[in-house]
Amino acid sequence: MKLATIYGSPTPPGKLARALGLIEDDVRTRYPTWSVDRVAPTNSVGPVVATWDEDAVERIGDADAVVISSPVFRGSITGTLKLLIDMLPNEALRSKPVGILTVAAAPHHFLSAERHLRDVLAWFGALAAPNAAFFVDKTFGAEHVADDVVEELREFADQVVVLAEQLKGRGFGPDPLTVRYSKKSQG
């Protein structure tokens, strides 16, 4: 099975890259039947924006499960990540397990980007994993990552993998709004 991890920062590497890397390594180690494909922006167009290659859409569409990750920028996700989301067709995430990972400087912003991502994932009819992972950036500032953080990341990885393995690509209705409206306009 295949996990696509979406790295939603315009400025690699950073704290988010570290957190995501720990999840990826953990899945490769503990779930050897899984492959992991990190989808990251390729072209930097300034300090807060980078753009994505066209094949990002296909790689995410091919995955059995997705981890979507973003640093918190201005109380929300990055514009860079939104650029990718706007490229994705509904089928890319429909009924697909998606785990949410966010990192911010301020602990008070722990729900900010997650909330916005859950709204966007509802447009897709994605199977948003119930428990998101959030960390303050300084968690990944030193060489050593605390044991409880490593454990949280393991639980997060388990959640996404188990959802995908147990549900094995099943689809769920009712259709999300976008599908209903496009059916109506065709009929």
Ligand SMILES: Cc1cc2nc3c(=O)[nH]c(=O)nc-3n(C[C@H](O)[C@H](O)[C@H](O)COP(=O)(O)O)c2cc1C
């Ligand atoms: C443009 C910009 C906006 C940011 N806005 C917020 C914010 O609203 N709240 C917050 O807690 N941190 C904010 N931060 C801090 C980042 O979320 C944090 O440093 C994060 O670790 C950056 O990701 P990185 O280390 O992977 O580069 C902002 C950083 C930048 C560059």
